[in-house]
Each structure stands twice: as structure tokens, then as C-alpha cells.
Amino acid sequence: MTTNANRAKGVFASGSGEKIRILVVDDHELLRDGVVAFVNRQPDMVAVGQATTGTEAIEAYRQLRPDVTLMDLQMPGMSGLDALEAIRAFDPKACVLVLTTFTGDVQATRALRAGAAGYVLKNTLRRELGHAIRGAFQGHRILHPEVAQALALSSDQEELLPREIEVLALAARGKSNKLIAHTLGLSEDTVKARFRSIFNKLDVTDRTHAVTVGFRRGIIDL
Structure with a gap:
């Protein structure tokens, strides 16, 4: 029962x-x-x-x-x-x-x-x-x-590293490079370098497209 x-x-x-x-x-x-x-x-x-x-x-x-x-x-x-x-x-x-x-x-x-x-x-x-x-x-x-x-x-695409996912997630929240650098304790040059790597791996040319692809592929969550 x-x-x-x-x-x-x-x-x-x-x-x-x-x-x-x-x-x-x-x-x-x-x-x-x-x-x-x-x-x-x-x-x-x-x-x-x-x-x-x-x-x-x-x-x-x-x-x-x-x-x-x-x-x-x-x-x-x-x-x-x-x-x-x-x-x-x-x-x-x-x-x-x-x-x-x-x-x-x-x-x-x-x-x-x-x-x-x-x-x-x-x-x-x-x-x-x-x-x-x-x-x-x-x-x-x-x-x-x-x-x-x-x-x-996506089988032949290189995965984002955890530190790159952190940067992309903060970008999705609308944070600037300066704020991302402050949040993660990095220099702005380091943040820019991570974005270049992200763009290359996701085959995109800007932050907006990177965030869109990140959501679509499940790399970052809403």
C-alpha cells in the first residue's frame, strides 16, 4: 500500500x-x-x-x-x-x-x-x-x-578550456573585458587572448556570435 x-x-x-x-x-x-x-x-x-x-x-x-x-x-x-x-x-x-x-x-x-x-x-x-x-x-x-x-x-572541433568557458559565461552576462579581467583576477590582455582562442575554436569573429554559439551548443547555460 x-x-x-x-x-x-x-x-x-x-x-x-x-x-x-x-x-x-x-x-x-x-x-x-x-x-x-x-x-x-x-x-x-x-x-x-x-x-x-x-x-x-x-x-x-x-x-x-x-x-x-x-x-x-x-x-x-x-x-x-x-x-x-x-x-x-x-x-x-x-x-x-x-x-x-x-x-x-x-x-x-x-x-x-x-x-x-x-x-x-x-x-x-x-x-x-x-x-x-x-x-x-x-x-x-x-x-x-x-x-x-x-x-x-562538432566531432572535429576543439573543446573550450574551463578558463575559456569562464570568460565566455561572463561575456554572456554582458560584462566588458575590463570587468571580466577584474572578476577573474586577470589582465585585460589575457582576457583578449582568451577571446581570440574562443573565436578560433568556435569559428566566430565576435563576442555576440561566440555567446550565441555557446548557448546553442550547451557550452554555457542561461
Whole structure:
């Protein structure tokens, strides 16, 4: 029997041990409820729990041990990527399928390196989501075509260094070279040198374009 305490934590009785048991992690209530409703309409699946933050996701995973975890990436507090890494550290066999709006190759690469079973976009058709869940459960690597294309196109591009990402993130917040230098404790010449490297690696010619590409590829977050 499901207790009131469990309901408060988003934990549900599975109803059948033969179904694919799924944990849904997303901070957007309407989307999360929609995914849960979709899952529970499938004859071979059941949503056994939900979480709204990365921290809740880790706790729920430890308690429920779902077959598949659907994980959003951008959430308040601990990110989905950090939660994915923590869950995989706790259980290296954990099947975590990223469900996100980000098509960027950098976010996808980080998730896959952390052990994600796949990377699926939220705007995917529900039928495709069902296939993705079943495929991940069966041990297949799942990639949305847009993400696979982004990964292929960026495969020969040099990655930004952490110190370059810091500069780009500050530029995205509208900070001038002088303010970036002050914030990071650098000289303006060093900041300019890092921008030259960033422009070269991203194949752009100015800060605005660099920031745009940074957001699109998932190098920096909003």
C-alpha cells in the first residue's frame, strides 16, 4: 500500500513487477505530469515516482531503484547532470535517459560521458519517447537525430578550456573585458587572448556570435 508520506515524495505503487519501472525527474510540473500520464498509459510501463530536483532524484533512485530514470538537465540547485553522475556512482548499472530541450553537442557529450543511456528531446513525439524508453531498458544507446547530427558536426572541433568557458559565461552576462579581467583576477590582455582562442575554436569573429554559439551548443547555460 502507498502511504501518505510516500505520496508526498512522489512515490507510487508499481502495480506489476513485470512492467518497466520509471522515475520521472523534471522541475516543470505540467511537463512532468504529462510524462507520468504517458508512461502510465503504456501497457508495459509504470511511473513509480517523480522528483523535481537533482537531490530529490538521487534520494528517489536510492529508494525506488527504477529500471529507467528520465532525467531533465536544467533544474534548480543540483543539475540533472550532477544527479546523473551521483546516481551512476551509486549504481554503475543505472539506466538514466536524459529528457531535455537542449540539442547542444556539449551537453550531450557530458551526459553520455557520465553514463547516460541516451539523450532525448522533450519535443519528441510521445510514440518516439516510448520507443526510447524501451530501447534504453534493453541496453541500447538512444540519441535523438538532431543530437546525433550535432555530435557529428562538432566531432572535429576543439573543446573550450574551463578558463575559456569562464570568460565566455561572463561575456554572456554582458560584462566588458575590463570587468571580466577584474572578476577573474586577470589582465585585460589575457582576457583578449582568451577571446581570440574562443573565436578560433568556435569559428566566430565576435563576442555576440561566440555567446550565441555557446548557448546553442550547451557550452554555457542561461
